[in-house]
Amino acid sequence: MTSQNNSRTVGIIGAGAWGTVFAQVLADAGSQVILFTPEPDVVDSINGYHTSRYVPAVTLPAQISATGNLQECVEGAKRIVVAVPSHAVESALSPLFGQIGDREVLSLVKGVRGGEFMSTIISRTLGLAEHQLSVLSGPNLAIEIAARQPANTVIANPDLERAKGWADVCANAYFRPYLSTDVRGCEIGGIVKNVIALAVGASAGMGLGTNTRSALITRGLAEMTRLGMAMGAQQETFLGLAGIGDLVTTCSSELSRNFTFGSNLGKGLSVSQAKVASKGVAEGAQCCQDVLDLANSLGVEMPITEAVVDVIHHGHSARQMGERLLGRPRKMDGVSLQIVD
Numbered sequence: 446m447t448s449q450n451n452s453r454t455v456g457i458i459g460a461g462a463w464g465t466v467f468a469q470v471l472a473d474a475g476s477q478v479i480l481f482t483p484e485p486d487v488v489d490s491i492n493g494y495h496t497s498r499y500v501p502a503v504t505l506p507a508q509i510s511a512t513g514n515l516q517e518c519v520e521g522a523k524r525i526v527v528a529v530p531s532h533a534v535e536s537a538l539s540p541l542f543g544q545i546g547d548r549e550v551l552s553l554v555k556g557v558r559g560g561e562f563m564s565t566i567i568s569r570t571l572g573l574a575e576h577q578l579s580v581l582s583g584p585n586l587a588i589e590i591a592a593r594q595p596a597n598t599v600i601a602n603p604d605l606e607r608a609k610g611w612a613d614v615c616a617n618a619y620f621r622p623y624l625s626t627d628v629r630g631c632e633i634g635g636i637v638k639n640v641i642a643l644a645v646g647a648s649a650g651m652g653l654g655t656n657t658r659s660a661l662i663t664r665g666l667a668e669m670t671r672l673g674m675a676m677g678a679q680q681e682t683f684l685g686l687a688g689i690g691d692l693v694t695t696c697s698s699e700l701s702r703n704f705t706f707g708s709n710l711g712k713g714l715s716v717s718q719a720k721v722a723s724k725g726v727a728e729g730a731q732c733c734q735d736v737l738d739l740a741n742s743l744g745v746e747m748p749i750t751e752a753v754v755d756v757i758h759h760g761h762s763a764r765q766m767g768e769r770l771l772g773r774p775r776k777m778d779g780v781s782l783q784i785v786d
């Protein structure tokens with residue numbers, strides 16, 4: 446099936462859980478959507494049966510088709526969405542360098558690599574002009590949205606008209622975008638919440654309850670905000686959907702791969718066992734070292750992130766993580782904006 450070359454055709458690169466469900470969001474808002482994935486069984490399943498193993502028990506709208514040919518995905522598309530995991534962004538997009546023209550691009554990716562945010566890497570890899578890329582981030586568990594449960598999100602671009610353009614294309618009866626000019630803040634929120642969800646998941650896996658969860662969410666918000674402020678983000682972003690909103694969702698749901706990954710660690714699985722058990726990419730495990738490196742380069746203190754890195758990369762147990770955080774020196778309550786707290 447090929448896309449129709451009209452103003453409502455969107456090409457999505459990446460047909461995992463979020464790319465596929467976002468295709469449904471766009472189709473329900475009136476677009477034709479063509480998904481690219483290198484997985485032939487997923488192409489066949491979407492084109493032949495309107496189903497995908499990434500979103501079980503969901504029948505996708507007829508306006509969605511799939512292709513294993515990257516050029517076919519983008520050639521008829523008026524707008525382009527990037528929905529691959531952070532580690533695959535460069536390999537997935539590099540064949541398209543210089544071919545996007547003046548079309549608008551939207552990143553759904555939540556990750557950081559080598560000190561660079563996804564907006565920077567995607568823009569460079571595709572050869573985009575300034576502000577051609579918008580970022581979508583918020584409390585958006587794909588499986589809930591697949592069931593058309595109400596969800597809000599944030600679309601960010603320093604040029605608000607471009608963010609509005611994307612909001613017009615994806616707003617529907619159950620999906621409501623808010624707007625922001627704070628791309629960096631939205632990206633930091635979407636990254637750090639995954640790391641904190643690993644810690645919260647680990648505490649849940651150890652059998653700990655809601656007090657521990659609230660403590661980690663609150664102090665996690667402080668870490669996220671400190672890093673964001675040190676990087677020029679706006680403080681209010683972290684009190685919005687892309688900050689506390691996504692943090693609460695990801696730290697509260699067994700639908701979250703990061704929460705589940707952490708929970709498996711808390712139950713005693715090794716990092717490699719937890720990775721095998723994971724039903725999709727857990728970006729927090731992929732990116733926690735990058736977040737810590739970024740924080741260290743700026744002199745920002747992120748004790749929960751540091752403890753997560755020690756579990757993911759240095760063989761610490763979930764129990765050791767808890768002991769270490771509880772043994773820290775006394776602090777003042779509240780979100781201090783001092784980079785060292």
Ligand SMILES: NC(=O)C1=CN([C@@H]2O[C@H](COP(=O)(O)OP(=O)(O)OC[C@H]3O[C@@H](n4cnc5c(N)ncnc54)[C@H](O)[C@@H]3O)[C@@H](O)[C@H]2O)C=CC1
Binds near residue numbers: 482531553587724
């Ligand atoms: N699943 C969710 O609820 C949400 C996910 N996100 C973010 O969206 C991004 C993608 O996540 P998911 O779709 O959930 O991942 P997933 O783990 O469900 O699927 C990953 C997809 O990427 C594809 N892929 C891998 N390498 C590729 C390549 N080189 N070229 C093209 N496709 C490639 C795989 O074939 C697979 O279809 C992540 O950064 C995640 O944090 C953001 C919000 C919600």
Ligand SMILES: O=C(CO)COP(=O)(O)O
Binds near residue numbers: 586
């Ligand atoms: O970003 C998400 C929810 O907003 C998805 O979280 P997980 O990647 O942990 O499943």
